[in-house]
Amino acid sequence: MSLSQQQVAQAREQAQRVPRMKGTLRWRNELVGFGFVLPFLIAYALFLLWPVLLGLRMSLYNWNLAGGGTSAFLGLGNYQELFADANFWSALWHTILFTVLSTPFLVILALALALLINRTIPAKWLFRLAFFAPFVLPVTVVVLIWQWLFTPGFGLINSTLTAIGLPTVNWLTDPHVAMISVVVVTIWWTVGVNFLLYLAGLQQIPQDMYEAAAIDGAGAWSQILRITIPLLGRITTLIVILQVIASLQVFSQIYLLTTGGPDFVTRPVIQYIYETGFSSYRVGFASAASYVLFVLILVVTAGQFTLLQRQQRRGA
Amino acid sequence: MDCEDILCRTSLEQRISRRKFLCNTALIAAGGLAAASCAAYPTSGATSTVPITYWNLFGGGDGVRMIQMQNDFVRSHPDIKLNAVTLAWGAPYYTKLAMSASGGRPPDVGISHITRMPAYAELGFLEPFDLDMLAKAGITPDNFLPEVWQRGQYKGKLYALPLDTHPFVTYYNIDICKKAGLLGPDGDLKLIQGPTALIDALKQVKQVTRNWGLANIGPWRLFSGLYGQLGGKILSPDAKELVLDNTKAEQALSFMADLILKSKVAFPSTDYAAAIALFASQKIGFLWNGEWEVTTFQAVPNFHFNMVPFPNIFGGNQTEGDSHSFILPRQTYPDPVRRAATFTFMSFMLKDSFTWAQGGHIPAYVPVATSDAYKKLKPQSNYAGAAKDVVVDPPAWFSGSGSDFETLADAVFGAVVLGQLTPAKGIQQFRARVQRMLDTPSPTSAT
Secondary structure, eight states, rough: OOOOOOHHHHHHHHHSSSSSOOOOHHHHHHHHHHHHHHHHHHHHHIIIIIHHHHHHHHTTTOOOOOOOTTOOOOHHHHHHHHHHHHHHHHHHHOOOOOHHHHHHHHHHHHHHHHHHTTTTTTTTHHHHHHHHHHHSSSSSHHHHHHHHHHHHTTSHHHHHHHTOOOOOTTTTTTTTTTTHHHHHHHHHHHHHHHHHHHHHHTTSOHHHHHHHHTTTTTOOOIIIIIIIIITTTTHHHHHHHHHHHHHHHHOHHHHHHHHOTTTTTTTHHHHHHIIIIIIOOHHHHHHHHHHHHHHHHHHHHHHHHHHHHHHHHHHH | HHHHHHHHHHHHHHHHHHHHHHHHHHHHHHOOOOOHHHHHHHOOTTSEEEEEEEOOOOOOOHHHHHHHHHHHHHHHTTTEEEEEEEOOOTTTHHHHHHHHHTTTTSSSSEEEETTHHHHHHTTEEEEOOOOOHHHHHHHOGGSSSSHHHTTTTTTTTTOEEEEEEEEEEEEEEEEHHHHHHOOTTTSBBBOSSSHHHHHHHHHHHHHHHSSSSEEEEHHHHHHHHHHHHHHOOOBBBTOHHHHHHHHHHHHHHHHHHHHHTTTTTTTTTOOOOHHHHHHTTTTEEEEEEEEGHHHHHHHHHTTEEEEEEOSSSSSSOEEEEEEEEEEOOOOOSSHHHHHHHHHHHHHHHTTHHHHHHHHOOOEEEEHHHHHHHHHOOOTTTGGGGGGGOOOOOOOOOSSSSSSSSHHHHHHHEEEEEEEEHHHHHHHHHHHHHHHHHSSOOOGGGOO
């Protein structure tokens, strides 16, 4: 719903009529405001901005975990070694593969669940609880549950497969299947939050839209396609962007489930950074890798944002 | 000006005065908090007990025993307050230990595998032991086997005080092996030597269990033992060259892969927890693992198992193993009172290592290892002789228990035993990866 030209002109006039604050009053006002923000600003500068700059400096030296190596200035040497390292590229590929595999499901499945639950069904609260509850669990609990489910031989999934006559699958130790297992665990764990966001969004769509469409003869499916999904555009943008940012930084569930294995086929780039920095003591090199990841996430997010915003504006 | 402006200004002034009120309240609250916290800060000399922090990486069966020993210590030393922390085995433990030592406020004492000690000592994370102080606490070099004491040395000083040696051993299910006819007249396992005898025995077990004969934990550990039995070495002593013997390595790997792929006597997975569960639920007859799970299996009701040294397959008794040891991380603010309490703690732990031996390990402290109580401890004392046949990881900054070297070896050899790589290809990959680690500029030399 866009405002009429007249309404906009009236609002502008009203805004101009409010008296602006006098000089000293305004300055005092701003100072006090700044004072309230200062504690957070100090913490932010100390623990976020300064380390970001320090880390960049670290990546230019052969800095080691003991704090030594500060005399070995490498310039872009770490970055050169990084780009020549096949392990880095495969770790990056695994992260991207994980993102590409999990994001569509996490968005579409969440929407499907929200659409299913947003009807008049009994015990709606039970379904909301069931779908959101996994998200509340910490990653170690989730991994523990799924490790038992995935256990080769007598785990729940494999014994079900055996019971119906299918061959068992080595969910976590077969290199072709390991990444899929990780994606399944992630979907089970995190679909809840997207589901809730979609549910909230669905409830904001006015019912009379659907009624009007029904009167015009639209079936349920075309109602979903033509009304629901376009009106959920903003939320979908938000969910997709947040999901991609989070997926590119995946680490804990992969590390706990497969330790990046078998044979490093599931190792994400953050695990690569962790191993080179902390297990191999080379924090300078690991810093270089983390800055490359940072730039990548920035580029991907910025690209996504502009693309989706453009789509949004065209659609609205 | 009209009423509207006056109203605006008044409300503005009200807003400021409310803000002023909040400001003042915040300042008073902050000041009060600071004053209170200053008053409550305890000075180190005011407490009557000496606090010491102790980090270890013992979970599972090990963890139970270590907690028992810690409780023994706390009961007998009420003047020392022990803060013990257990962290996950492997990288999660060693990275935290390194970071804390790098930060200057590490625990007073920690556990380290003796193979990880040289890298940490070179990085400057550790302090050498004062042997006089150790003697005053009742521990002297002649209380240890010379080869074990030697492993704790770095550049002529003692950096790691050995607690135990833990070899890779054979567990077997007595009932299943009896049905398979593998037990001798004395009820003990008949000696199995050589690859064919082993595979035959496992086939007989497989017939009894209808599952598999054996599960193996850790492809690297098995490879290390077999390759050691063939007399092969992996790195040159100065850790600069790869001296892997391809023929011997291929022989060891082929045998490992054969157990799963050709003879089909071994559980086709490298999953640690699954293998333990299979053995404990009596679905397999043999388990090759470190001796530390003995407590786990003893807790299973109606489960009769025994332990013997790893078999002689390729002409030697070598088996993979390592030693746990105490290390002193470097403190930025060393406290002599805490240091003395730490030595008391370590000395007590060594003397109490009979409890630790019950957890499966071979005690490094000779008075306990040669005691009657230990000799009577079955099945733990069955493999006490394996301590001298232990093959540890090749010495290098990237090697040792829980290191990247072991992770990559497990990854490659795991792929070989599961049939995803041929032994020849596996060795090629292993060589390539180890060579890359050798070519990486050593962070330890950059200090």
